[in-house]
Amino acid sequence: xxxxxxxxxxxxxxxxxxxxxxxxxxxxxxxxxxxxxxxxxxxxxxxxxxxxxxxxxxxxxxxxxxxxxxxxxxxxxxxxxxxxxxxxxxxxxxxxxxxxxxxxxxxxxxxxxxxxxxxxxxxxxxxxxxxxxxxxxxxxxxxxxxxxxxxxxxxxxxxxxxxxxxxxxxxxxxxxxxxxxxxxxxxxxxxxxxxxxxxxxxxxxxxxxxxxxxxxxxxxxxxxxxxxxxxxxxxxxxxxxxx
Amino acid sequence: xxxxxxxxxxxxxxxxxxxxxxxxxxxxxxxxxxxxxxxxxxxxxxxxxxxxxxxxxxxxxxxxxxxxxxxxxxxxxxxxxxxxxxxxxxxxxxxxxxxxxxxxxxxxxxxxxxxxxxxxxxxxxxxxxxxxxxxxxxxxxxxxxxxxxxxxxxxxxxxxxxxxxxxxxxxxxxxxxxxxxxxxxxxxxxxxxxxxxxxxxxxxxxxxxxxxxxxxxxxxxxxxxxxxxxxxxxxxxxxxxxxxxxxxxxxxxxxxxxxxxxxxxxxxxxxxxxxxxxxxxxxxx
Numbered sequence: 301x302x303x304x305x306x307x308x309x310x311x312x313x314x315x316x317x318x319x320x321x322x323x324x325x326x327x328x329x330x331x332x333x334x335x336x337x338x339x340x341x342x343x344x345x346x347x348x349x350x351x352x353x354x355x356x357x358x359x360x361x362x363x364x365x366x367x368x369x370x371x372x373x374x375x376x377x378x379x380x381x382x383x384x385x386x387x388x389x390x391x392x393x394x395x396x397x398x399x400x401x402x403x404x405x406x407x408x409x410x411x412x413x414x415x416x417x418x419x420x421x422x423x424x425x426x427x428x429x430x431x432x433x434x435x436x437x438x439x440x441x442x443x444x445x446x447x448x449x450x451x452x453x454x455x456x457x458x459x460x461x462x463x464x465x466x467x468x469x470x471x472x473x474x475x476x477x478x479x480x481x482x483x484x485x486x487x488x489x490x491x492x493x494x495x496x497x498x499x500x501x502x503x504x505x506x507x508x509x510x511x512x513x514x515x516x517x518x519x520x521x522x523x524x525x526x527x528x529x530x531x532x533x534x535x536x537x538x539x540x541x542x543x
Numbered sequence: 544x545x546x547x548x549x550x551x552x553x554x555x556x557x558x559x560x561x562x563x564x565x566x567x568x569x570x571x572x573x574x575x576x577x578x579x580x581x582x583x584x585x586x587x588x589x590x591x592x593x594x595x596x597x598x599x600x601x602x603x604x605x606x607x608x609x610x611x612x613x614x615x616x617x618x619x620x621x622x623x624x625x626x627x628x629x630x631x632x633x634x635x636x637x638x639x640x641x642x643x644x645x646x647x648x649x650x651x652x653x654x655x656x657x658x659x660x661x662x663x664x665x666x667x668x669x670x671x672x673x674x675x676x677x678x679x680x681x682x683x684x685x686x687x688x689x690x691x692x693x694x695x696x697x698x699x700x701x702x703x704x705x706x707x708x709x710x711x712x713x714x715x716x717x718x719x720x721x722x723x724x725x726x727x728x729x730x731x732x733x734x735x736x737x738x739x740x741x742x743x744x745x746x747x748x749x750x751x752x753x754x755x756x757x758x759x760x761x762x763x764x765x766x767x768x769x770x771x772x773x774x775x776x777x778x779x780x781x782x783x784x785x786x787x788x789x790x791x792x793x794x795x796x797x798x799x800x801x802x803x804x805x806x807x808x809x810x811x812x813x814x815x816x817x818x819x820x821x822x823x824x825x826x827x828x
Contacts, residue, residue: 353730380736390731394749403745404735456735 302365304329304491305350305382305460310359310369312345319345321515322359327460327508330489334502334523337512338538343495344387346512347462350493351375351382363460380408383453384462387469389445391437397448398424398433401455408456416455423451427481443474450481461485463494499542503527511535604794611796615788619800622784626770629702629780633770634763636706641713646743648718662714669711675772678704682776697777705773709766716758720751757823760816764809771805781805 303326312320320342327333335343348354350361352368352375361369368378391400401420405411424430427447437445446466453461463482467475479501486492486505496502502509503523510520511532519532527543530536560568593599647662669677681704686695693699724747732742774783781801788797 348730351734353734375733376736376738379734384734386727386731388727390727392728392731392746392750394753404732404737407738407741407745408736452735 303327303362304331304364305493306360306362307346307350308360310346310349310361311357312342312349312354313357319515320349320356323515323517325510325517325520327491327493329491331507332486332492332494332505333508333510334506335493335495335510335512336497336499336502336538341512342515343512344464347384347464347493347495350460350462351379351384353379353384376408380456381458382460382462383456383458384464385446385449385453385466387465389437389442389449389469391445391449391452393437396434396436397429397440397451400437400448401452404452405455420451420455423454426484427451428477441474442470443477446470446478447481450478450485454485460491460493463492463496465495465497467496467498497542499527499539511538513538606795606799608792608794608796611788611792611794612800615785615792615797616800618788619781619784619797619804622779623781623801623804625778625780626767629698629705629770629773629778630763630767633702633705633709633766636702637709637713637763637766638759640706640710642717644710644714645717645721648714649721649743651739666711666714669708670715672708674705674708674769675775677708678772678776680704681707682773697773701773701776701778705766705769709762709769712762713759716755716762717751719758720755721747723754724750754823757816757820760812760819764812764816767809767812768805 305325305327307323307325310320310323310325311318323342323346325333325346335346337343345354349356352373355371356369359369360367363378363381391397392403395403398420401423402413402416405416406413421430421433424433427450429444429447429451432440432444432448437448440448450461450466467478470478475498479498482492482494482501483505494502494506506523508520509523509526510517511526511530511534512518513534519526519530519535526535527539530539596602644662644665647658648666650656650659650662678701682697682700685700685703686697689695728746728750729742732746737746771780771782774780774786779787781804785797785801789795
């Protein structure tokens with residue numbers, strides 16, 4: 301079986317700083333892959349490379365067997381297939397929650413608000429936000445904003461969802477409501493890649509956990525392998541600090 | 544060492560003001576008193592000293608003549624309607640032109656490079672010239688081409704001159720607003736598959752424009768004053784009308800009347816712009 305998303309030898313530099321130094325990764329359909337590692341280990345950059353927000357300097361990324369890392373390729377259709385949710389939500393502050401969600405489907409797919417309304421209302425209801433649709437981002441809690449950001453990405457009906465430390469900016473008591481959304485998405489069979497510091501969550505739900513260190517995937521495996529019997533000394537040190 | 548041991552322990556605080564509040568109230572009273580005394584003495588000094596100047600009586604007759612003031616003020620107000628009208632049709636043109644120039648300067652597509660170059664040249668040239676010079680060159684130069692009526696009207700070319708200069712400033716203000724929108728907003732829009740144009744139109748510009756409303760208000764207040772410069776090429780607006788009255792009455796009081804009319808409009812407007820600016824600064828912190 302070919303992977304939904306495959307990375308081979310992905311490199312990314314910012315100036316002289318090499319953030320990703322040859323990453324190989326396969327994500328199968330419906331799989332949840334968690335990237336763990338210290339800040340600055342390259343998790344976020346790797347996610348941004350996957351949906352072409354950052355062009356890769358070297359290496360190849362395949363989506364459904366199609367090379368999407370080819371220089372000069374139009375990134376827009378790819379980004380429509382691969383949604384991303386950011387740590388700082390990045391909602392559009394001048395639009396209500398529902399307008400945030402509808403903007404891209406309206407402009408990119410040319411759908412009308414009336415056409416979108418049932419599907420979007422359903423998404424808001426599914427994540428317990430049907431009474432928040434007309435609120436502006438600054439009228440919502442962090443957890444609510446992050447759920448709206450997830451709905452916004454889902455409204456484009458992507459095949460893969462990327463999550464960039466989406467609970468890191470939240471108050472501890474709000475983390476749960478967002479993790480519940482991820483759990484729900486995983487059960488629905490969404491293919492997901494998460495950069496996360498939520499080790500308990502990764503251990504419980506991930507199909508695969510990758511430990512990134514200084515721009516490389518140092519070790520990967522099932523949560524049980526990685527958390528219970530890490531092979532690499534660096535992994536052991538990292539886990540002993542965060543667990 | 545010291546006598547703290549002799550003091551009784553502090554009384555538990557009741558419902559009255561705390562020591563801190565009492566102290567701060569005292570400081571406030573004291574500074575208010577000083578400010579009042581200093582203001583009153585400066586004003587008194589002016590009232591007493593200025594009339595002591597040798598030319599004061601002549602100045603008073605020439606600039607603060609009550610009879611001339613009442614005789615001319617209505618006429619000045621009527622002339623001011625023209626200022627308001629010129630402002631009213633210039634302002635929207637300036638806003639639209641400024642926005643377009645700002646967008647020109649922000650284009651990144653190689654095919655549109657001439658547009659970008661044009662935007663840069665435009666803002667450099669028209670911000671670099673005195674308003675009155677542009678009004679002279681355009682206002683006297685273009686009708687000199689021998690255009691037929693109504694195309695030789697100073698109203699048209701004066702307006703064009705104001706639009707050229709002020710849209711250059713507005714463009715720079717809008718561009719700074721565009722730059723102030725955080726990169727993460729563009730990332731979010733791009734990640735949803737929005738095109739660069741849609742990102743600008745629906746995500747960046749609405750936020751940028753909102754951010755620069757106070758700065759642009761200050762520009763439009765300046766425009767309201769600079770409308771008076773059009774009098775040099777013909778239109779009899781309030782400044783020119785005051786000049787006519789000055790000659791008629793051989794008295795400068797009409798200029799003071801015109802100044803009061805400008806202030807009646809610009810002071811509330813500047814106060815409002817400041818209020819908006821402060822509100823925005825507070826919201827940011």
